[in-house]
Amino acid sequence: MSVLVSSDWLEKRLKNHPESTIVVDVRFSLTDPEAGRTAYEKTHIPGAVYLDLNKNLSGPVKEHGGNHPLPDMNDFAEKLGEIGIDNETTVVIYDQDNDMFAARLWWLLNYAGHDQTHILDGGLTGWIRDGHVTTNKIPVQSVKQFKPAVRADEAIHIESVKEKLENGSAVLLDSRAKDRYLGKTEPLYTMAGHIPGAKNYFWKDVLAENGLWKNDKELASHFAALSKDDEIIVSCGSGVSACPNVLALKMAGYENVKLYPGSFSDWISYEENEVEKDAE
Numbered sequence: 001m002s003v004l005v006s007s008d009w010l011e012k013r014l015k016n017h018p019e020s021t022i023v024v025d026v027r028f029s030l031t032d033p034e035a036g037r038t039a040y041e042k043t044h045i046p047g048a049v050y051l052d053l054n055k056n057l058s059g060p061v062k063e064h065g066g067n068h069p070l071p072d073m074n075d076f077a078e079k080l081g082e083i084g085i086d087n088e089t090t091v092v093i094y095d096q097d098n099d100m101f102a103a104r105l106w107w108l109l110n111y112a113g114h115d116q117t118h119i120l121d122g123g124l125t126g127w128i129r130d131g132h133v134t135t136n137k138i139p140v141q142s143v144k145q146f147k148p149a150v151r152a153d154e155a156i157h158i159e160s161v162k163e164k165l166e167n168g169s170a171v172l173l174d175s176r177a178k179d180r181y182l183g184k185t186e187p188l189y190t191m192a193g194h195i196p197g198a199k200n201y202f203w204k205d206v207l208a209e210n211g212l213w214k215n216d217k218e219l220a221s222h223f224a225a226l227s228k229d230d231e232i233i234v235s236c237g238s239g240v241s242a243c244p245n246v247l248a249l250k251m252a253g254y255e256n257v258k259l260y261p262g263s264f265s266d267w268i269s270y271e272e273n274e275v276e277k278d279a280e
Contacts, residue, residue: 002118002251003106003117003118003119003247003251004118004119004121004213005092005118005119005120005121006120006121006122006130007120007122007126007127007130007132008130010023010045010092010120010127011132013090013092014046014047017090018047020088020089020090021047021089021090021091021092022047022049022083022084022085022089022090022091022092022141023045023047023048023049023091023092023093023094023120024048024049024050024051024083024091024092024093024094024105025040025044025045025048025049025050025051025094025124026050026051026052026053026057026093026094026095026101026102026104026105027039027040027094027095027096027099027101027124028052028053028054028099028101030188033052033053033054036050036052036053036101037050037052039096041136041138042136043134043135043136044124044134044135044136045094045124045127045132045134045135046133046134046135046137047139048094048139049083049084049139049141051079051083051105053068053101053104053240054068056071056076056079057071057076057101057104057105057108058070058071059071059072059075063269064158064262064266064269064270065261065262065266065269066238066239066261066262066263066264066265066266066269067188067189067237067238067265068104068238068239068240068261068265069239069261069262070108070111070155070239070261071108073112073148073150074148076108076112076148077112077146077147077148078146080109080112080114080146081143081144081145081146082141082143083141084141084142084143084144085114085144085146086144086145086146086147087113087114087146087147088116089116089144090116090118091109091114091116091117091118092118092119092120093105093106093117093118093119093120094119094120094123094124094127095123095124096123096124096125097122097123097124097125097126097211098119098121098122098123098207098211098212098213098244099123100203100240100241100243100244101240102119102120102123103119103243103244103246103247104239104240104243105117106118106119106243106247107154107243107246107247107259110151110154111150111151111154111155112146112148112149112150112151113147113148113149113150113151114146119247121212121213122211122212126212153258154258154259155258155259155260155261156233156258156259156260157260157261157262158260158262158266158267158270161195161233161235161260164231164233165195165196165197169231170230170231170232170233171199171226171227171230171231171232171233172195172197172198172199172233172235172260173198173199173200173201173232173233173234173235173242173245174194174195174198174199174200174201174235174236174264175201175202175203175234175235175236175241175242175244175245176194176200176202176203176236176237176241176264177202177204178200178202180192180237181193181194181198181200181202181279182194182200182277182278182279183275183277188237188265189237189264189265189268190268191268191275192275192277193275193276193277194264194275194276194277195235195264195267195273195275195276196274196275196276197276197280198235198276198280199280200279200280201222201223201245203236203241203242203244203245204244205222206219206222206244206245206247206248213248213251214248216251216252216253219248219249219251219252220252220253222248222252223248223249223252223254226249226254228253228254228255228256230256231256231258232249232254232256232257232258233258233259233260234246234249234257234258234259234260235259235260235263235264236263236264237263237264237265238262238263238264238265238266239259239260239261239262239263242259242260242263243259246259
């Protein structure tokens with residue numbers, strides 16, 4: 001079954017299998033960290049629980065590791081259990097629309113060894129547009145136990161990134177908007193530009209004009225310049241907007257795809273690392 005599900009599919013799932021389904025709201029704003037939770041408390045899909053990018057889907061920010069380091073997997077597993085997720089639970093994640101945060105949680109769950117994870121295509125906006133109800137009632141979930149089985153090869157860290165770039169054994173993608181990639185603007189970090197050698201594939205280009213995800217064939221066309229024989233490392237600013245590209249590549253049939261969680265914010269935390277501003 002596809003990672004992406006429709007609002008009609010989710011409504012039927014909640015009606016027929018409510019005890020084995022958890023819906024997670026991950027709405028967030030990088031410039032207003034409390035906006036997502038505030039929006040959730042105002043209205044959300046019935047039964048949905050909330051997870052926060054900074055507090056639940058990231059670890060503490062340190063000198064290195066980027067602005068959204070991966071959370072400790074034991075802490076993450078404990079949080080999943082608190083909101084009613086075990087290894088057999090079907091999880092459906094949504095943003096306001098098709099934003100980057102749902103893909104971040106999808107990636108984390110996959111990294112932690114969870115297989116029954118889906119993204120609501122169209123997010124809350126699509127759910128409402130399709131005529132489904134919302135609520136402001138905060139659910140209380142039964143605590144379960146999630147046992148992580150980390151798939152370490154889904155991630156790659158700076159030492160290996162450097163080595164593979166130097167010997168040409170991998171292709172690096174930068175998922176940020178082109179102006180940030182080229183260093184023309186940088187709203188979040190002290191340095192602008194990109195990791196030398198990175199190719200720009202803006203993450204929003206995996207979406208169609210109507211805002212929904214492109215299908216597998218369209219995604220294969222989008223990534224056609226990349227070889228399926230290559231190892232592909234996906235980066236962005238801090239390992240969040242890279243996640244839609246990771247999912248899109250896998251949907252398009254690319255198997256050797258890794259996330260660089262620290263991404264550009266980790267790269268520039270080392271003074272000796274160079275930054276490029278020309279297109280690759």
